[in-house]
Amino acid sequence: MASPILQARDIHKSYGYIRSLQDASLEVFPGEVVALIGDNGAGKSTLTKALSGVIRIDKGEILVDGKPVTFATPQDAREHGIETVYQDLALAVDLNPAENVYLGREIPRPGFLGKLGFMDRKAMQRETERRFRDLGVNLKDMRSAVANLSGGQRQGVAVARALIWAKRVVFMDEPTAALGVAQTRNVLNLIRRVRDQGVSVVLISHSMPDVLAVSDRIVVLRHGSTVARFQKGDAKSDDLVAAMTGSLQMEGAA
Amino acid sequence: MSTIESSKDNAEVNDPAARPQPSLLRRLLVDRPEMMIILALVIIAGFFVAVRPDAFLSGINIRNMSIEAGMMMFLAVGMTYVIITAGIDLSVGSLLVLSGVCAVLVMRMIGIDHPAAPWVGLLVALGCGTLWGLLNGFFVAVTRLSPLIVTLASMGIALGIARLLSGGVDITGVPRSVVNTIGIGRVMGIPVIFLIATAFAVLAGVILHRTRFGLHTFAIGSNPQAAERAGIKVRRHLVMVYAISGFCAGLAGYITLSRFASTTIAGHSMDNLRAITAVVLGGASLFGGVGTMFGTSVGVLIPVVLASGLVIVGLPSFWQEVAVGIVLLAAVLVDQWRRSSRSR
Numbered sequence: 001m002a003s004p005i006l007q008a009r010d011i012h013k014s015y016g017y018i019r020s021l022q023d024a025s026l027e028v029f030p031g032e033v034v035a036l037i038g039d040n041g042a043g044k045s046t047l048t049k050a051l052s053g054v055i056r057i058d059k060g061e062i063l064v065d066g067k068p069v070t071f072a073t074p075q076d077a078r079e080h081g082i083e084t085v086y087q088d089l090a091l092a093v094d095l096n097p098a099e100n101v102y103l104g105r106e107i108p109r110p111g112f113l114g115k116l117g118f119m120d121r122k123a124m125q126r127e128t129e130r131r132f133r134d135l136g137v138n139l140k141d142m143r144s145a146v147a148n149l150s151g152g153q154r155q156g157v158a159v160a161r162a163l164i165w166a167k168r169v170v171f172m173d174e175p176t177a178a179l180g181v182a183q184t185r186n187v188l189n190l191i192r193r194v195r196d197q198g199v200s201v202v203l204i205s206h207s208m209p210d211v212l213a214v215s216d217r218i219v220v221l222r223h224g225s226t227v228a229r230f231q232k233g234d235a236k237s238d239d240l241v242a243a244m245t246g247s248l249q250m251e252g253a254a
Numbered sequence: 255m256s257t258i259e260s261s262k263d264n265a266e267v268n269d270p271a272a273r274p275q276p277s278l279l280r281r282l283l284v285d286r287p288e289m290m291i292i293l294a295l296v297i298i299a300g301f302f303v304a305v306r307p308d309a310f311l312s313g314i315n316i317r318n319m320s321i322e323a324g325m326m327m328f329l330a331v332g333m334t335y336v337i338i339t340a341g342i343d344l345s346v347g348s349l350l351v352l353s354g355v356c357a358v359l360v361m362r363m364i365g366i367d368h369p370a371a372p373w374v375g376l377l378v379a380l381g382c383g384t385l386w387g388l389l390n391g392f393f394v395a396v397t398r399l400s401p402l403i404v405t406l407a408s409m410g411i412a413l414g415i416a417r418l419l420s421g422g423v424d425i426t427g428v429p430r431s432v433v434n435t436i437g438i439g440r441v442m443g444i445p446v447i448f449l450i451a452t453a454f455a456v457l458a459g460v461i462l463h464r465t466r467f468g469l470h471t472f473a474i475g476s477n478p479q480a481a482e483r484a485g486i487k488v489r490r491h492l493v494m495v496y497a498i499s500g501f502c503a504g505l506a507g508y509i510t511l512s513r514f515a516s517t518t519i520a521g522h523s524m525d526n527l528r529a530i531t532a533v534v535l536g537g538a539s540l541f542g543g544v545g546t547m548f549g550t551s552v553g554v555l556i557p558v559v560l561a562s563g564l565v566i567v568g569l570p571s572f573w574q575e576v577a578v579g580i581v582l583l584a585a586v587l588v589d590q591w592r593r594s595s596r597s598r
Contacts, residue, residue: 054483075485090483092476094543095469103473104484106466117465147596
């Protein structure tokens with residue numbers, strides 16, 4: 001088996017007296033979809049934030065391609081090719097899609113003007129339109145503010161932004177929670193296509209049907225610890241629920 | 255290829271904003287809020303021109319209006335940046351006074367006939383404004399106090415210090431050369447104050463709309479958390495934005511000195527609200543993320559044109575305050591309508 005491209009070992013994180021993560025582990029192999037599941041408060045979002053550099057961990061190890069790394073900021077994670085689609089999408093809704101895609105990574109104008117901080121808006125717009133087309137994310141008006149888009153279209157912008165930049169891993173925190181049936185199917189198809197292009201996806205979801213539909217592996221968190229791992233095909237919905245609620249104990253299994 | 259695109263039928267049904275061909279008016283209102291205010295300015299100015307073309311379009315009236323608008327533009331430039339970050343800066347009027355007092359005191363100290371005095375005075379005014387702005391920014395961004403309270407407090411502190419330094423009375427001592435070249439100076443008949451204000455506004459507008467710094471300003475006002483996650487140093491940026499506002503107040507303080515050849519301690523208690531009015535009239539949103547420097551410059555003109563026009567047509571100039579208030583309410587209503595008409 002290939003070695004993991006991203007690995008989290010024995011991660012601990014407390015907020016005051018609340019232990020959000022204690023001994024959580026996760027490994028992501030090249031070109032796979034891993035589902036990260038667990039009950040509310042199990043630590044899924046905290047683990048995602050730790051691995052995307054939003055929060056700093058108290059204890060534990062994060063390894064990229066087997067080498068230990070420290071993520072102090074989201075940029076640190078990004079520089080290792082790790083992108084995140086946050087549950088709230090983290091879009092600046094008054095900006096247009098291209099500005100959102102390139103926010104913080106703007107293309108400078110060539111020459112002296114670029115050094116002064118001038119942006120090449122045309123290049124950013126052109127490149128965004130091209131990448132959105134490749135990903136099959138079609139928007140009627142690519143120049144209008146994100147605020148004028150529907151919920152599903154905004155989701156498309158947030159997902160596309162992550163996919164455009166991700167080299168290794170994309171975390172998706174509840175990408176389908178707010179979507180209808182058809183839009184959910186589209187996001188799941190997009191996840192598969194990303195995986196087929198060699199970028200791994202970590203899917204955080206409450207929806208057992210979604211998880212079973214796209215995941216190659218499933219990792220279960222409970223009370224901040226990793227309590228179970230399933231391979232595709234081994235997992236049945238009942239087992240997953242049992243692992244999430246604690247009626248099935250299999251630490252270190254699979 | 256079934257991807258996000260196939261959801262668009264679905265989205266269109268639920269989402270009025272995604273309907274094809276939104277009306278022209280709607281597009282203008284949603285995407286270019288400053289267009290409304292240009293229309294308002296054209297109507298107001300057109301009315302005065304129609305009633306009293308001789309007086310309204312006379313050289314002296316146009317010059318006076320351009321100086322009034324230019325003076326207000328300095329503060330409004332900084333306020334535009336601050337409001338786009340969803341902040342507010344109430345301290346600008348007091349800071350204008352404080353910067354002017356400090357500049358005069360220093361110029362008197364080195365002797366107002368000293369050849370370097372004008373430049374030293376300028377540096378003192380700009381430095382004083384910028385430092386004060388940095389302090390405002392520190393309290394807003396780092397201690398995360400409400401900008402309304404921080405700048406309300408620093409407004410009082412700045413004016414108090416200005417009065418303490420000056421003994422409560424206006425002090426003269428502005429180099430003659432400053433008054434002559436800037437205050438009453440003209441180039442080809444155009445007041446120098448207006449030229450400086452225009453150049454300054456264009457520069458600030460280019461930075462706001464063409465550079466990364468400007469884009470980050472909009473992003474922070476739109477969604478600070480998203481900006482943070484996109485790698486923008488939000489706190490540092492906010493400190494800089496309040497420093498810009500302070501710099502503008504310092505510059506305005508110096509220009510004010512050149513115009514009146516004296517400090518004008520009691521004359522700026524409403525400047526902060528006037529600047530906010532201009533920016534909001536110009537289509538900026540107090541919720542942040544929206545605004546243009548062009549809109550602000552139009553927003554600066556409306557109260558000025560109203561004030562002079564009403565006097566010319568023989569109405570009491572108090573109507574200006576009434577009219578500006580009504581236009582301001584309309585601008586805020588349009589902004590609210592615009593926000594609620596967006597899809598959620």
